[in-house]
Amino acid sequence: MLNHIWLALIVIGILTAAGRDIYDVTQNSYGNGVPWMLQIESPESIEAYGEPVNAVLLIPRRQIALHFKDFSEHVDVRIPARVTLTHATDGFAVLDMSGGDVPERFKVMAAALGGEGMLTVRLRHNAAGWEAAIDPVSLVYLKKVTNAAFDIAGVAVQIAIGLIGIMALWLGVMKVAEKAGLITHLARFMRPITVRLFPDIPVDHPAVGSMIMNISANMLGLGNAATPFGLKAMEELDELNTKKGVATDSMVTFLALNTSCITLIPATAIAVRAAAGSSDPAIIIGTSFLASLTATIFAVTISKLLARVKMFRWDRSEAE
Amino acid sequence: MDIFRTVVSLLSAVAIPALLLFFLVYGAFRKVKVYEVAVEGAKEGFTIAVRIIPYLVLMLVSIAIFRASGAMDVFITLVRPLTDLVGIPAEVLPMAIMRPLSGSGSLGIMTETMRAYGTDSPIGVLVSTLYGSTETTFYVLAVYFGAVGIRNTRHALPTGLLADFIAFLAAVFFVGLVL
Numbered sequence: 039m040l041n042h043i044w045l046a047l048i049v050i051g052i053l054t055a056a057g058r059d060i061y062d063v064t065q066n067s068y069g070n071g072v073p074w075m076l077q078i079e080s081p082e083s084i085e086a087y088g089e090p091v092n093a094v095l096l097i098p099r100r101q102i103a104l105h106f107k108d109f110s111e112h113v114d115v116r117i118p119a120r121v122t123l124t125h126a127t128d129g130f131a132v133l134d135m136s137g138g139d140v141p142e143r144f145k146v147m148a149a150a151l152g153g154e155g156m157l158t159v160r161l162r163h164n165a166a167g168w169e170a171a172i173d174p175v176s177l178v179y180l181k182k183v184t185n186a187a188f189d190i191a192g193v194a195v196q197i198a199i200g201l202i203g204i205m206a207l208w209l210g211v212m213k214v215a216e217k218a219g220l221i222t223h224l225a226r227f228m229r230p231i232t233v234r235l236f237p238d239i240p241v242d243h244p245a246v247g248s249m250i251m252n253i254s255a256n257m258l259g260l261g262n263a264a265t266p267f268g269l270k271a272m273e274e275l276d277e278l279n280t281k282k283g284v285a286t287d288s289m290v291t292f293l294a295l296n297t298s299c300i301t302l303i304p305a306t307a308i309a310v311r312a313a314a315g316s317s318d319p320a321i322i323i324g325t326s327f328l329a330s331l332t333a334t335i336f337a338v339t340i341s342k343l344l345a346r347v348k349m350f351r352w353d354r355s356e357a358e
Numbered sequence: 359m360d361i362f363r364t365v366v367s368l369l370s371a372v373a374i375p376a377l378l379l380f381f382l383v384y385g386a387f388r389k390v391k392v393y394e395v396a397v398e399g400a401k402e403g404f405t406i407a408v409r410i411i412p413y414l415v416l417m418l419v420s421i422a423i424f425r426a427s428g429a430m431d432v433f434i435t436l437v438r439p440l441t442d443l444v445g446i447p448a449e450v451l452p453m454a455i456m457r458p459l460s461g462s463g464s465l466g467i468m469t470e471t472m473r474a475y476g477t478d479s480p481i482g483v484l485v486s487t488l489y490g491s492t493e494t495t496f497y498v499l500a501v502y503f504g505a506v507g508i509r510n511t512r513h514a515l516p517t518g519l520l521a522d523f524i525a526f527l528a529a530v531f532f533v534g535l536v537l
Contacts, residue, residue, distance in 0.1 A: 202408075
């Protein structure tokens with residue numbers, strides 16, 4: 039199942055990107071090869087050729103409509119720029135695309151040409167006024183896909199490396215608790231619930247203790263502590279696994295509990311609401327609690343039911 | 359509600375120090391050589407974190423490609439008839455689809471949606487409830503299964519996604535009750 043969805047995300051992603059790029063080429067969505075007529079509004083007078091000055095480039099709305107045929111907002115656009123004239127009729131400008139009122143399409147063009155929010159154009163003066171030429175923009179989405187894939191590959195490693203410290207801390211503390219017999223106590227205490235959830239785990243197995251720690255930390259919103267407990271639980275569950283590389287029923291039930299986990303305080307969502315100026319940021323506590331409680335009950339039930347479905351059955355699953 | 363909130367935030371603030379203190383002192387009381395044993399346990403942290411890397415890289419790359427291509431808009435058009443049927447407002451569909459895939463992506467969508475429709479509007483409350491009540495299923499599966507080298511995940515993904523779907527329905531229902 040995971041195999042198919044994983045592949046589907048990649049295939050759908052690349053095909054969509056290619057499709058959009060082909061559409062953009064056929065429609066010439068970026069107005070490639072058509073010069074831009076614009077006005078230079080310069081608060082500083084241009085005194086010396088070759089010296090950059092701050093200016094504002096005014097792009098009339100007719101020009102925007104001419105280049106971006108499918109563009110909905112047609113207003114005059116003013117973009118701050120550093121203008122350098124090499125002759126009276128020649129020069130170039132570096133446009134600052136980071137401003138809020140710059141149309142999205144320009145930002146996409148700047149990004150596609152690799153300018154980090156800056157777009158360089160060549161300027162030429164002719165009978166009709168100033169004319170700007172922008173390098174042709176193409177294959178925007180395929181380039182985006184490529185960059186995203188490379189960037190996230192690095193981010194993924196950073197996330198994993200970032201786990202090392204917190205993992206070491208909690209696994210160390212857990213080891214002490216385990217040696218002292220605490221985890222076994224905890225497991226025995228929760229026995230009435232855990233025997234039903236995880237019938238194939240011995241009642242005082244350390245995995246039960248770790249899973250309880252993980253779920254409790256999750257409920258309190260302590261994500262940093264929850265992950266080490268959870269990974270420890272997975273290791274202990276794997277000790278009982280007779281087919282290495284295949285998920286056991288208990289692992290799936292545990293992850294069902296984990297991903298749908300009952301939320302007492304959705305801290306991040308409340309913080310974002312408060313930052314966005316909500317008059318009652320905490321209003322979602324009740325709704326999140328009830329929604330996650332419902333999801334948890336269903337998740338456990340679904341995990342038990344799907345375990346009996348032919349394609350997922352334990353006795354039919356092999357490690358590839 | 360306020361008392362509940364105070365109690366829970368107090369608990370989450372105190373939980374970690376209390377746990378550290380209790381575990382270590384109890385360990386010392388039971389004659390465990392706390393430092394030596396803790397170091398021994400801590401060594402595993404490195405191995406587990408490194409073992410996760412290939413799983414996490416491949417999972418996140420696949421999701422990043424899907425996101426960057428803008429395929430989500432296409433996907434929304436496809437699933438919309440189904441979600442209209444069960445009463446999920448179209449405005450929160452991007453959130454519902456992004457939530458299991460990417461934590462940072464759905465955080466961005468929550469912020470955007472609240473900016474567009476207002477934080478205290480029904481849509482704003484719903485979108486933040488959605489964010490608050492579910493986990494990033496794909497990330498959790500990659501990390502947890504990666505840690506023990508599980509490649510055949512059996513029914514874990516369908517279970518997680520169905521649970522997410524139920525959470526969305528429940529969120530729509532309960533937000534409807536409150537507002």
